[in-house]
Amino acid sequence: MARLYRGMRDFLPEEMIPREEITAKIKEVFRRWGYVPIETPAIELLETLLGKYGDEADKLIYEIKHKDGLGLRYDLTVPLARVIAMYGQNLPMPFRRYQIQPVWRAERSQKQKGRFREFIQCDVDIIGTSSPIADAEILAISAEILSNLGFERYKILLNHRQILRGLVNYAGFDEKNELFVLRSIDKWDKIGKEAVREELAEKSFKKESIDRIFELIEIDETNWNLLVELSKIDNQRVKNGVKNLRKILEYLSAVGVGQDVVQVTPRMARGLDYYTGAIFETVLSNLPSMGSLTGGGRYDDLIGMFSGKGKIPACGTTIGLDRIISALQELDKFPKAHTFTKVLVAQFSKALSNEALNFAHKLRSVGIPTEVFPEPKKLSKQFSYANKWNIPYVVLIGEDEVEEELCTLKDMSSGQQRVIHQDRAIKILLESINKK
RNA sequence: GUGGGCGUAGCUCAAUUGGUCAGAGCGCCGGACUGUGGAUCCGGAGGUUGGCGGUUCAAUUCCGCUCGUCCACCCCA
Numbered sequence: 001m002a003r004l005y006r007g008m009r010d011f012l013p014e015e016m017i018p019r020e021e022i023t024a025k026i027k028e029v030f031r032r033w034g035y036v037p038i039e040t041p042a043i044e045l046l047e048t049l050l051g052k053y054g055d056e057a058d059k060l061i062y063e064i065k066h067k068d069g070l071g072l073r074y075d076l077t078v079p080l081a082r083v084i085a086m087y088g089q090n091l092p093m094p095f096r097r098y099q100i101q102p103v104w105r106a107e108r109s110q111k112q113k114g115r116f117r118e119f120i121q122c123d124v125d126i127i128g129t130s131s132p133i134a135d136a137e138i139l140a141i142s143a144e145i146l147s148n149l150g151f152e153r154y155k156i157l158l159n160h161r162q163i164l165r166g167l168v169n170y171a172g173f174d175e176k177n178e179l180f181v182l183r184s185i186d187k188w189d190k191i192g193k194e195a196v197r198e199e200l201a202e203k204s205f206k207k208e209s210i211d212r213i214f215e216l217i218e219i220d221e222t223n224w225n226l227l228v229e230l231s232k233i234d235n236q237r238v239k240n241g242v243k244n245l246r247k248i249l250e251y252l253s254a255v256g257v258g259q260d261v262v263q264v265t266p267r268m269a270r271g272l273d274y275y276t277g278a279i280f281e282t283v284l285s286n287l288p289s290m291g292s293l294t295g296g297g298r299y300d301d302l303i304g305m306f307s308g309k310g311k312i313p314a315c316g317t318t319i320g321l322d323r324i325i326s327a328l329q330e331l332d333k334f335p336k337a338h339t340f341t342k343v344l345v346a347q348f349s350k351a352l353s354n355e356a357l358n359f360a361h362k363l364r365s366v367g368i369p370t371e372v373f374p375e376p377k378k379l380s381k382q383f384s385y386a387n388k389w390n391i392p393y394v395v396l397i398g399e400d401e402v403e404e405e406l407c408t409l410k411d412m413s414s415g416q417q418r419v420i421h422q423d424r425a426i427k428i429l430l431e432s433i434n435k436k
Numbered sequence: 437g438u439g440g441g442c443g444u445a446g447c448u449c450a451a452u453u454g455g456u457c458a459g460a461g462c463g464c465c466g467g468a469c470u471g472u473g474g475a476u477c478c479g480g481a482g483g484u485u486g487g488c489g490g491u492u493c494a495a496u497u498c499c500g501c502u503c504g505u506c507c508a509c510c511c512c513a
Contacts, residue, residue: 003504056511075513105512119513183511191509271512281513295513320513348471383473398471412473 007107007117017337019325022149023100026122026319029145030098033137035124038097040079042104046071052078052302054179054273060105072104076123077274077299077316084127084314085306093128100321114290114326125316127303132244134315135278135298136251142282142294142317143257149324150333154293156261157268157281158223160245161297163230164269166237171212173205179273181205185217186269193218216266223249223264230266241277248278274299280317287330293323338390340369342433346383347376348398355397359407359422363395368429386412393429397422 004010011019046069049061053074064070073079076099084095100122107117124141126134139156146154168181184199193214200210219229231242245264252262270279277298284290296317303312328334345360347353356372363370371391373382379396386394396408401419409425410417420428 006504060511103513107511115512121513187510291511292513318513323513346472378470379472380469381473385473387473394472396471400471408471410472415472415474417472 005117009116009118014336014338017340018334019321022325022328023120023122023321025148026145026321027098027100029141029148030122030124033096033124033141035096035098038080038083038099039101040073040076040083040099042072042102043070044073044079044082045069048082048306049074049078052081052274052305054271056183057272060107062104062106074105075103075272076101076121076318077125077302080123080125080127080316081299081303081314082306084303084312088127088303088307088312091127094134095127097125097127099123114323116322119320119322122319122321123316124319125314127314128312129315130298130300130313132247132278133251135244135248136255136257138296138315138317139248139252139262139280140255140257142280142296142319143261145319146282146293146324149328151284151293151327153285154261154282155263155285156257157283158245158248158262158264158278159266159268159280160241160278161275162237162244162277163241163266166233166235166239166241167213167216167266170233170235170238171216172209173213177203177205181213182269183271185213185267186271188217188267219266223259223262226264226266244277270295270297274302276300277315284327287327290323290327290330292320293327294319341371341389341391342368343370343393343395343429344382344386344389344391345370345372346379346386346394346396347373348379348396349376352376352397352399352402355402359395359397362422362426363429366426366430368426368433383410383412393432395425 043064046061046063049071050058057074061074062072064072080097080099084091088095100120102118102120104118107115124138126137139158143154143156164182164185165178168178169175173181180203181200184196187199188196197210197214201207216230216233219226221229227242227246230238233239249259249262249264253259268279268281270281275297277300279297281292281295283292294317296315298313298315300311300313303314304310325334343360343363345356345363347356353376360370360372373385383394385391392412394410394412396410397406398408401407405422406419407422407425408417408419409428
């Protein structure tokens with residue numbers, strides 16, 4: 001039986017056409033900000049993949065049953081880090097790259113809304129600068145893309161790993177439990193405060209530590225006030241993080257991203273281990289169950305794990321194409337398309353095949369997407385075909401038309417048709433198609 | 437991986453407490469309309485009711501297992 005591995009999808013034309021259009025819009029924004037494309041292989045050595053994301057994520061890497069120790073890439077950031085370690089010397093820094101390719105995750109759960117085992121990530125990263133201008137730029141790009149795609153109610157969540165680590169440390173948690181505590185905190189807005197408290201209590205952490213971290217994380221204030229509150233904490237990491245976020249917020253407004261879409265929150269942590277500085281996600285306030293549409297942050301130590309020669313600072317984000325499309329579908333903003341074809345040239349008879357082919361050729365040479373019905377079937381079949389694929393025009397050159405280089409041009413949406421000279425039909429088609 | 441819902445024609449779904457219950461609508465194909473689609477009418481093809489096993493005189497209906505699918509949790513894009 002024909003079937004599909006769970007979590008994998010086929011894309012038929014009605015879905016693929018708008019997918020490509022959305023991808024083109026995303027690419028356009030990347031390029032306008034000066035980013036250049038790269039691609040990397042689907043398969044990486046396991047030694048490249050493992051130990052970068054954290055234990056949880058390592059379990060979700062698809063390993064390939066092969067003696068060389070291989071796996072499918074889990075994201076595009078780690079392959080990028082490998083690329084920079086290998087070719088970085090030849091790339092002028094800062095290096096801005098984008099990359100649009102699928103990644104694979106062996107999700108344990110069955111497929112559900114906005115979650116797949118194979119999905120496309122659109123990554124933008126800027127390598128070789130630790131300036132907060134880079135962080136702000138990445139956020140501005142994320143915001144611009146979401147706006148361009150028609151999202152109105154999105155929110156950029158912004159936090160900082162240094163602040164989180166400082167807080168956890170300041171509250172008295174052991175250094176080695178840091179990541180566990182961070183992940184619990186991350187669930188706050190999903191499972192609620194009490195559930196997080198339970199999760200931490202189960203691990204038998206000190207009650208005063210839990211109480212203390214809750215106090216700090218519960219602060220719910222405007223961005224600037226929150227940063228003022230945090231800066232009062234006597235911890236160098238927290239202070240550094242706050243200073244960094246202030247800069248990012250400042251630069252963000254300079255590149256046109258208003259404070260109203262950004263929300264600084266000490267509760268968002270992100271699950272991947274490699275982040276070192278600012279971290280961010282975007283979510284839709286009217287579709288919270290969808291999870292994040294984009295997510296990223298600064299990872300100043302990751303490239304060094306490959307090159308072994310000191311740090312190369314880096315910052316970037318993933319635009320989740322499949323999440324975006326799922327969200328657009330949920331919001332009824334994902335139009336189904338049928339075909340690119342604008343004109344179907346019907347075939348009247350074998351004797352007139354060349355007439356049809358030649359006219360179609362003329363249309364294509366002026367840029368009009370045109371197809372010829374390949375067999376001289378009954379005209380009702382040919383018109384019905386045009387109708388099913390939503391082809392807006394049908395041209396017919398039959399016995400009555402050939403002699404004087406005429407043709408019948410039919411507008412399928414209105415149903416009106418007229419017999420006119422072939423050259424005139426080309427002109428009319430060109431005009432009407434350029435208008436749309 | 438844990439908990440729950442569901443699995444009948446390509447799609448959406450019917451079928452009284454197990455007993456002519458294997459059907460409808462839409463779609464598809466053909467025809468009415470041998471130079472015209474989307475309307476209408478007529479006709480047609482398609483199912484071992486997800487699979488395997490059990491209970492029974494009898495199972496789409498009950499039980500067990502399995503596979504698939506959907507939802508929640510976990511995690512993320």
